[in-house]
Amino acid sequence: MNTNPRTIALCIAFFLASALITYTLKTSHHPATGPWLPSLRKHRAHFLPHQHLISAPKVAYATFLAANTHSSSSKEDDIPDDEDGYFVGTRVLAYQLLHSRTAGTNLSIPFLVLCTRDVSKRKRDRLKQDGATVILVEKLNADWVHPGADRWRDVLAKLRLFQLVEYTKILFIDADMLVTKPLDGVFYDEATLTQATGTKPEKLLEDEGALPRTYMFSTHGDLWGYEHPYPPDPNLDYLNCGFFVFTPSKVLFDYYVSLLKLPGRFDPGFPEQNLLNYAHRREGNMPWKPLWYGWNVNWPTEKDWRGGAHSFHAKYWDGDPSHDPVLKAIWKEQRAEMEGYYRGREEGSR
Template sequence: MTANPRTIALCIFLFLASALVTLSLRSAHHTGGWLPSVRPGKGSSSRPSQQVLGPKVAFATFLAANANPDAKATDEESAEINDEDDGYFLGTRVLAYQLLHSRTAGTNNSIPFIVLCTEDVSARKRAILKSDGATIIVVEKLNADWVIPGTDRWRDVMSKLRLFQLTEYSKILFIDADTLVTKPLDGVFYDEATLTQATLTNPEQIKDDESALPRTYMFSTHGDFWGYDHPYPPETDLNYLNCGFFVFTPSKVLFNYYLSLLKLPGRFDPGFPEQNLLNYAHRRDGNMPWKPLWYGWNVNWPTEKDWRGGARSFHAKYWDGDPSHDPVLKAIWWRQRAEMEGFYRGRDLARAR
């Protein structure tokens, strides 16, 4: 029996159409899919302009006024020494460079970097960070009389919880300013731990004096090692979370729940203020347990072994003289700082022409 030429042609057409659809779907999956896509733009000094498609994601950090005991009395005096007295401000600038501009550590997608600032961060410093490419959001402080932190530099850290009010974003990765980034982090938004979870309903974990929990939530992070002596890959079944690096979905209901905990003296240990509040709210045996991220996204108490093992970011104050810091990672941070300063000098010279 002779095949009908029209039937053969129709089969070939359907096969080619199916292959084209499959190729398009695979390409979208591997290039970021729902992450902001990059489009070439005019007049950009560092990165292309972007057209955001789908849900919005962001990187974020928190910056309060300089709490360094050796801080200069005025912002003008700090400016005269290039803000060497304000490590967290310098760390925020390096972090902005790493995420937004670095050829090795920067993301391949144009994801905004939010700096949540308290009102007492000087207008000059905010303007510098904005010029660096950061999105500046100034917020009122969030405190409670009974919450007395273990050290003065943590006096305003509760204010970082205001990030949960930014419901225009579907996912935010919070990164402490004292973080070295050596490889892109945009893939963290694909981590399976960042999938939306249904809030559990264990009645024993529901407290009458606390606000209602959201129906769903997402809060993912990693455990704290409490020291440099840890293996790589590290243990992943830890119960105490470290909130120097965490991914979450903003939620007004969840934010109001946190506020209700602040009104209950003794509900959590205030020594590590926001960290212990989050450890209580997202305790592993509670109704909103935190989910562990892939261990390589970030390491607390990091060493060269973690870096050589493939970890992508490292939590430590490399700007200070702490002798316990890993010398290799400290050297990388200082090189990143030098790159940042050279990058902005070149940008400023180009703008002046």
């Protein structure tokens, strides 16, 4: 029986192709049944950074909510929820980060809300309905720390974020924030790379706690007013802690607590901000690193927004006439959008 030479050649070609595919799979860095195959089938945009973040240890957004954000003559339950600025701000922030089509996460990054135990269960339940992960924390105080404003009485509890060691990186965002563009990329900012703790013997004090071997703390400098250029000056020394990225660490948290036991070690007027400025001072062993200027602006103006900044730090719910009217209008639109979103979702589930 004669065999067609073309048939023989075709069989040899199929055999060689099969052998080549088998060899490629066996020598690849990725297993043939690994998580990369489903991602390829989904044709995800920006495959490599997204896949890296999904397979890496967890990252999160976070904010802080206390009950003591009103005047000393007001109790939390005396103020309607929709008039409680920090609570409303937290809800708007949750909507912006989790659900907004223009500013929300593309990577399903969770949003943590640290609440002191005196925040009402009603408010905590509402935040859970909004999609936030509520974490109850104990207050953190020191007898000698007297903040410059009554609403800052409990802000030192923010430092309990550093106890959340199940997360590799957390972006902390104050509740009084307008977000107009996604912030997911902040976790890839080069300032968020792990740093070795410095060795400056003259800066190591015996009455302070031990420092971690490595750390990561990155943020922006405080602009101290609306008259600033965009991009802002990158050489600012005093950090603003309304927006910062960090790696949780029990050793670092214990170091912060040790500072609270040393009256006068830092100016308590801005309790947590001045503590962090001391701990991460530029000339110290754990200097803070500057993030890309566009992630966030404090003392923001329309110029910053038109320049491409992603988020803006101001209490747009109050009547402060110094606030930029364009940014305040955008925040109010975001609040209305948030309320409509949840109203539609809840009515649709009935």
